[in-house]
Amino acid sequence: MIIIASRKEVAQLAGVSEATVSRVLNGVGPIKEETRLRVLEAADRLGYTPSALARSFARRRSGNLGVVMPYLPKARIFSAYYFSEILSGIGSKALESKYDLLMLFREPGGSMDYMNLFRTQKVDACIILGARDDGGERQAIQQLSEGNHPYCLINQYFEGEAFHVMDADHVDGSYQAVRHLTEQGFRKIAFLNGPSQYSNSRDRLKGYAQALNEAGIALDESLLFEGNFSRKSGYAAAELIARQLDRIEAVFAANDRMAIGLQQGLRALGISEERMPAFVGYDDSEAAELCTPPLTSVRVPFYELGCLAAAHVLHRLDASDSEDESEMNAVLHRQLSTRLVIRASSLHRN
Amino acid sequence: MIIIASRKEVAQLAGVSEATVSRVLNGVGPIKEETRLRVLEAADRLGYTPSALARSFARRRSGNLGVVMPYLPKARIFSAYYFSEILSGIGSKALESKYDLLMLFREPGGSMDYMNLFRTQKVDACIILGARDDGGERQAIQQLSEGNHPYCLINQYFEGEAFHVMDADHVDGSYQAVRHLTEQGFRKIAFLNGPSQYSNSRDRLKGYAQALNEAGIALDESLLFEGNFSRKSGYAAAELIARQLDRIEAVFAANDRMAIGLQQGLRALGISEERMPAFVGYDDSEAAELCTPPLTSVRVPFYELGCLAAAHVLHRLDASDSEDESEMNAVLHRQLSTRLVIRASSLHRN
DNA sequence: GCAATTTATGTACGCGCGTACATTTTCTCA
DNA sequence: TGAGAAAATGTACGCGCGTACATAAATTGC
The missing domain is CATH 1.10.260.40 (lambda repressor-like DNA-binding domains)
Known part of the structure; x- marks a missing residue:
């Protein structure tokens, strides 16, 4: 020894x-x-x-950048394109700034006492992924804000709260997606959305409604479906959608996984390719270009979201060192733009 | 405040x-x-x-489980199925044991002074991913072993060293893959392998050779190609392979990404579907069942590798508390079994 | 050549906790 | 009821570092 x-x-x-x-x-x-x-x-x-430990203790700085992840029992959360890309972005920035990434998982219960992360000095800053809009979460983040801790939400905002958020423009992304469908001549467009506790789900609904409205199509509530972003939930939705397939020409799904699951589900139900609706997914994951037919999807700059969120909290950390008041009080709420990537799945079959 | x-x-x-x-x-x-x-x-x-920080300091335990990742500039490393799954496995075990996951990235240079992680008390245990067999790496891990620190390599072993390793049986996996091809009647089987600094690359070559030998086929060096596990490298290999496509009936690739890249590359070179060789990939990633045709691949229990490696180091940590000598001296070297998953890409076209 | 600076180093303490050991209190049983 | 044991609590210190302040050494200015 x-x-x-x-x-x-x-x-x-x-x-x-x-x-x-x-x-x-x-x-x-x-x-x-x-x-x-x-x-x-x-x-x-x-x-x-x-000793980094003793050093941290003496300096009262852990040197860690916390990343809060959703709790998923065996859901292989890292495998989701969404998280993978964001993490890569955060990781690259943290590396630059000599910060270590501390991965934190929500408890099965649901929300999390973020203040504790700072109180116990586990992290100097933190980035919150997969937050849902419920009372506990909202309150937990309010505390962070009041405590003036460097934090940043990614891809989720809270109505009526001035939280630090790095988001993408999902209203526009969805608008682009659905307009693309209406431009193709589709009028009966179903929407497989995610849970409404996510601001991005609500944003997508807005974009969807806006595009329909612009095309002079009335929003039909019976064409709205909800999944939980998993492929399985898309697969499950197939049953509901198959039932009224005569009323549906196209489906817009809130992420690629659900779109692919839905497609697989429909096939499993014996729906022929001729009767298959057009599809548009969301996220533009790698799977989108691999599946058959290649899936039209909305590109979201996840990697950049991660980079920018990390840069933001690290910058606030610096600012709090130099007690730069003006820096500290500026609340971030930024939306990066999204872009439709058109592939075969959404093109009208002649 | x-x-x-x-x-x-x-x-x-x-x-x-x-x-x-x-x-x-x-x-x-x-x-x-x-x-x-x-x-x-x-x-x-x-x-x-x-304060978790003060507590760690007093106890001289950081409470962190380190995970060493390869350095990748913007290579979105988390997106690789391989890492994603392993991380999920590690994460689930760490969560159970109330350990936090500290992500550590190798420096651009290459290897890493693992001892420092322990010396500076950043981690109590660590799991090493993506280690390559070179002098620096070998030495760094030797130090860990001599220092009797709880560490574990995943999917990589070093010839002649008694390191703690959680591996999968890639000789057999590759043997299964290639035998499947020979059983289909293919005799001209190319092999797109990964870099030979990885033990799993060398293992795959063994399995490949063994299956060929069993089928009475001589190993033809000119049918061996090398990529770096990226889709791009598969794409690049397409050019070399296309050149001697008359001598190649099937290709076994060391992972799905390269297999898919290769296929895309061949298509881009104008190879018609009739002339396309049969394909077998490796990892059985999600992409394998999404691509067209669905890719035959070798399933590797990455998630379990992560779980077991984490369980192992955490167990050794306990053992070192109780000064259980016998526990501490037992070096782990386990190989989980792999299994071929047959899909359309490798089936003989009639 | 000596005081006033400036530069270089040492001394002493705190960071917030865990814990060995000393002390006090309570209980047990004769 | 009193001594001895057991339970409950207090006292004191160390963990390994950063750093304010004190001190010593080198330099400057006249």
Whole structure:
């Protein structure tokens, strides 16, 4: 077993005080070059590296950027394109800033006491994914805001609250998607949306309604369906949709997974390709270009959302160091633009 | 701004010493029920939660389970099925054991001083993904072993080293894949492998050779190609493969991404579906069943690999607490079995 | 050459908790 | 009822670092 040297031994070996060792290693204060070299050599010889833990404790900074993920029992959450891309974005920024990523999973219960993350100093900043709009969540985030902690929501906002949010324009994305369908001449357009606790679901509904309205089509409530973003829920929706397939020419789904699941479900129910409706998905995941027919989908810059959210919280962290009031008080609410990517699934068959 | 109470105030409010507060909160030692309640109430009123940071420092345990990931500039590493699934497995186990997941990325340079993670107490245990067999890596892991730290490699072993490894049987997986092809009557079988610094690449070559040998087919070096597991590298390999397509009836690829990339590349080169070789991929990712034709692939229990690796290091952590020598000295090297999943891509066209 | 600076280093303490050990209180049983 | 044991609590210190402040050494200015 290797013995772990600590600052004391380094100081002793270098013939200086512990404070000097500390100063050399942190590049703080004036140090005589000769002393500096002696300390560095001693540290090197002893294989000394300061304990990040002790350092964090003394500085009262964990050095961690928390990422809150939804609780999913075995749902292989990382596999979802949505999370994967966002995480990659966050990770790349954290790496740049020498922050470590701490992954935090919501408890089965549902919401989470975000304040505790800061109170217990597990994280210096945090990014919240998959938040739903319910009372507990709202309150938890209000506390973060009041405590002026560096946090940022991704892809979710709360009506009437000035929370830090990095979002994409899902009203427009959905509008583009549905307008594309109406332009093709489709008029009976079903919508397989996600749960309405997500602001992006509500936004999508707005875009859907807007496009229909513009095309002079009345919104038919019976053409609205709801899934939970999983492929399974799309598959399950197939049954409901198959039942009134004569009234449906096209389906807009709130993500690719549901669109693909729905398609598979319809096939499993024996719906022939001729009777198959047109499809538009959402997210423009890798699956969209692999499936048959390739799925028209709305591209969302998830990676960028992750990058920007991370940059934002890290920036606020800096600002709180320098006590820059103006920086601290500016609440972020940004929407990146989305873009329809047209593939075969939504094109009118001649 | 909310003032953060600490143990002292709680003690004061409850009229006890700080030690008693600590004992109550940790459930240590005998405490009079009345005192217990008084302390809990005081803590509650002050909104006190012990600092995880200070606690970690005092206990000399970070409470973090490190996960080392390959460095990827913008390669959206989480999106790879391989990593996603493994991470989900690790995450689920960590959650059970109240450990937090700390994501660590290799530096651009290449290998990493794993010892430092422990020396600086960033993690109590760690799991290493995507390690390559080179000198630096080998040495870094040797140090971990000698230091008797709880670590585990996933899907990579080092010849001649007794490292803790959670692997899958890629010799057999590849053997199954290629035998399936020979059984179909294919005899000219190309192999698009991954880089040979990965033990799984070398294992796959063994399985490939074994299956060919069993079928009485001589191994033809000119049918061996190499990619780096990315779709792009599969796409690039299409050019080489197209050139000698008359000598190739089937292709076995070391992962699905390359198989799909290769297929796309061949199509882009104008290869007609009739001339298209049969394909077998590896990993059995979601893409395998979405692409056209559905891709025959080898299922690898990535999720389980993650679970088991996490369980292993956490168990060793416990063992090191109780100083259970026998537990500590048992080196793990386990191979989970793999299984061929047959789909249309590899079936002989009549 | 000596005081006033500036530079370089040492001393001492706190960060918030866990816990060994000392002390006090309560209980047990003769 | 009193001594000894058991239960309950308090006291004191260390974990390894950062850093304010004190001090010593080198430099400057006259």
